[in-house]
Every structure is written in C-alpha cells, then in structure tokens.
Amino acid sequence: MHEIKILGIESSCDETAAAVVVNGRQILSNIIHSQVPIHQTFGGVVPEIASRKHIENIVPVVEAAIHESGFDYRDLDAVAVTNRPGLIGALLVGVSFAKALAYGLNKPLIVIHHLHGHIYANMLEHPEIRYPAVCLVVSGGHTSLLYMKDQISYQLLGETIDDAAGEAFDKVARFMGLGYPGGPIIQKMAEKGTAGALHLPRVYLNSGNLDFSFSGLKTAAMNLWKKLERQGDASVNDMAFEFQSALVDVLVEKTLAAAKQYSVSTILLAGGVAANQALRDKMTEEARKRRLAVYYPSLKLCTDNAAMIAGLAYHHFIRKDFAPLNVNAQSQDSL
Numbered sequence: 119m120h121e122i123k124i125l126g127i128e129s130s131c132d133e134t135a136a137a138v139v140v141n142g143r144q145i146l147s148n149i150i151h152s153q154v155p156i157h158q159t160f161g162g163v164v165p166e167i168a169s170r171k172h173i174e175n176i177v178p179v180v181e182a183a184i185h186e187s188g189f190d191y192r193d194l195d196a197v198a199v200t201n202r203p204g205l206i207g208a209l210l211v212g213v214s215f216a217k218a219l220a221y222g223l224n225k226p227l228i229v230i231h232h233l234h235g236h237i238y239a240n241m242l243e244h245p246e247i248r249y250p251a252v253c254l255v256v257s258g259g260h261t262s263l264l265y266m267k268d269q270i271s272y273q274l275l276g277e278t279i280d281d282a283a284g285e286a287f288d289k290v291a292r293f294m295g296l297g298y299p300g301g302p303i304i305q306k307m308a309e310k311g312t313a314g315a316l317h318l319p320r321v322y323l324n325s326g327n328l329d330f331s332f333s334g335l336k337t338a339a340m341n342l343w344k345k346l347e348r349q350g351d352a353s354v355n356d357m358a359f360e361f362q363s364a365l366v367d368v369l370v371e372k373t374l375a376a377a378k379q380y381s382v383s384t385i386l387l388a389g390g391v392a393a394n395q396a397l398r399d400k401m402t403e404e405a406r407k408r409r410l411a412v413y414y415p416s417l418k419l420c421t422d423n424a425a426m427i428a429g430l431a432y433h434h435f436i437r438k439d440f441a442p443l444n445v446n447a448q449s450q451d452s453l
C-alpha cells in the first residue's frame with residue numbers, strides 16, 4: 119500500500135514545530151524551535167510575543183521538516199495542524215499557514231486537539247501498548263485522567279478543579295524566584311533535596327473521586343516558603359523536593375485508583391509534566407507492584423512537538439476525517 123506521509127504543524131504555545139510522519143508511526147523529521155529563552159526574561163509566556171515569533175519561525179521550521187524528511191511538499195498526503203486548545207494568536211499562525219499550504223498543494227487538511235497529540239506521542243514509540251488504558255494527561259494547562267478503550271478514544275474520568283499540575287510547578291517556581299519554566303527547574307533542585315525535611319499536604323487525595331486540585335498545594339507551598347525565608351532557614355532544594363513529592367504522590371495515587379476502578383492494566387503518561395523524572399519513577403515503581411504496565415514518551419516527544427500531531431493525523435486520514443478550509447482555531451476545548 120502507498121505510504122501515507124503527513125506534515126504536522128504545532129504552534130499552540132511557545133514552540134514552533136513541524137514534522138513529517140509516515141503511516142502514523144515512522145518519524146522522518148521532527149523540528150522544534152523553542153521560544154523559552156525569549157519568554158524567560160518575562161517569567162512566563164507572553165502571548166503577543168509568542169504569536170510574533172511563530173510568524174517569524176513557521177516558514178523556516180516547516181522548510182526544515184520537509185527538507186529533513188527527504189521528500190518534497192508534493193509528496194505529502196495531507197497537512198495536519200494543532201487547532202485547539204492553546205493561545206489563540208499562537209494557534210492562528212499554525213492554522214492559517216496549514217490552511218494556505220493545504221489549499222496551495224491541493225491536499226486535505228486535518229485538525230488535531232493538542233492534548234490528543236500529547237497522548238498519541240506514546241504510540242509513536244510504543245506500538246506494543248495494549249488497550250484499554252488509563253491515561254494521565256499533565257501539561258501546563260491540563261491535568262486529566264482518561265479511560266481509553268483504544269488509541270483514539272478518550273473518556274474523561276476526572277480533571278483538576280483549579281490549577282493544572284504544570285501551572286502549579288510554574289507558579290511555585292516563579293514565587294521562589296527560580297525562573298521559567300518551573301517544572302524542569304524544580305525537578306533539578308529536588309534532586310539535591312532531603313526527603314522528610316519539610317512537609318506539605320497531599321491535597322485532594324481523599325476527595326473520593328478522580329478529580330485533582332492543586333491550588334491548595336500551591337498556596338501551602340508559598341506560605342511555607344515565606345515562613346522559611348522569614349526564619350532565614352530556606353532550603354530551595356528541600357522545598358523543591360517536598361513540593362514535587364506532594365504533587366507526584368497525588369498524581370500517582372489517583373492514576374492507580376483509576377486503573378483499579380476501571381480494571382485496566384496499562385497506564386499512559388502524557389504532556390509536558392510527564393517529562394518529570396520523579397513522576398515517571400514513582401508511577402513505574404508503584405505500577406510494578408500491581409503488575410501494571412506504564413508507558414511515557416521520550417523527553418523530546420513529551421513536551422510540545424509536531425511529530426505527535428502528524429502521527430495522530432494518520433488516524434484521521436484513514437477515516438477521511440478532513441477539515442474544511444474555513445476551520446478555526448479554538449483557545450479552549452475539553453478533552
């Protein structure tokens with residue numbers, strides 16, 4: 119059968135990315151241009167700057183992805199793009215570009231939900247995954263638990279009622295003056311922290327459902343940090359360790375509870391926070407005790423990229439699930 123080559127484009131936040139993937143599996147190119155150094159100066163993503171940078175970078179990034187794939191634009195079978203959710207101005211750059219390209223090449227256009235892409239990153243590297251599965255989606259904007267009867271169906275079991283896990287990492291890091299993005303910085307500090315030196319609550323752990331809440335933990339962490347600073351007794355490493363542990367403990371316990379409740383033996387992790395080594399290690403360790411399989415994408419595919427978009431788009435392609443050229447970007451969408 120003819121190989122289906124799809125160009126994926128991702129511009130929902132602060133990464134301009136493009137990739138060419140064959141048959142939803144084989145990554146021919148995966149180009150990511152990160153704007154992190156630009157936004158770092160401001161302590162977070164500045165939406166207007168993000169849009170402008172996407173405009174500057176989208177052509178060279180797509181050109182590089184095509185070039186590296188070894189194919190030509192004309193060899194593509196479809197153009198896929200993240201159209202939701204994300205920063206609206208940022209999304210619009212990718213969506214407008216993809217529409218124009220699809221129109222110019224006379225190829226079908228496919229639109230992808232950013233979080234579905236994150237989840238699909240698992241399939242790019244672990245085709246052996248067995249369904250049904252429970253998937254923990256943890257990113258800068260989302261924290262959700264899903265039941266997946268197959269690789270492209272998503273049933274929401276629970277989600278955060280306030281802050282997302284990544285948002286909590288970022289806000290606490292910012293409060294402690296550690297910089298942006300907070301997740302990787304806190305992880306690094308936590309590696310030098312001492313277990314048990316400080317204590318923070320495992321917020322919402324016993325809520326009796328599969329929802330999460332991180333705003334209480336964030337406030338508790340900020341209050342504890344203020345108190346330690348006043349006492350002249352503030353260890354960044356211990357604080358990072360305890361905050362990360364408190365968050366990871368809740369994520370792991372609730373995911374295991376979901377797996378038990380829905381009798382599944384596969385757990386998937388997805389989204390930027392799934393790059394967290396403490397989360398990966400604890401989930402793997404606890405799952406092993408219960409004979410459950412845990413999968414997560416490699417670091418490059420865990421954070422924002424376009425290979426996950428091009429990969430998932432293949433499943434839309436085979437169902438002829440194409441988007442009209444007047445399709446829009448959407449800043450919000452549920453999972």
Ligand code: KG4
Nearest residue numbers: 257258259284299301302390391393394422
């Ligand atoms: O998925 P992603 O790249 O973008 C969104 O779709 O939101 O996730 C970004 C989030 C940020 O909040 C960042 O702090 C967090 O992922 N993150 C991490 C790590 N790497 C990225 N959080 C904890 N530990 C990490 N190693």
Ligand code: ZN
Nearest residue numbers: 257390421422
């Ligand atoms: Zn993302």
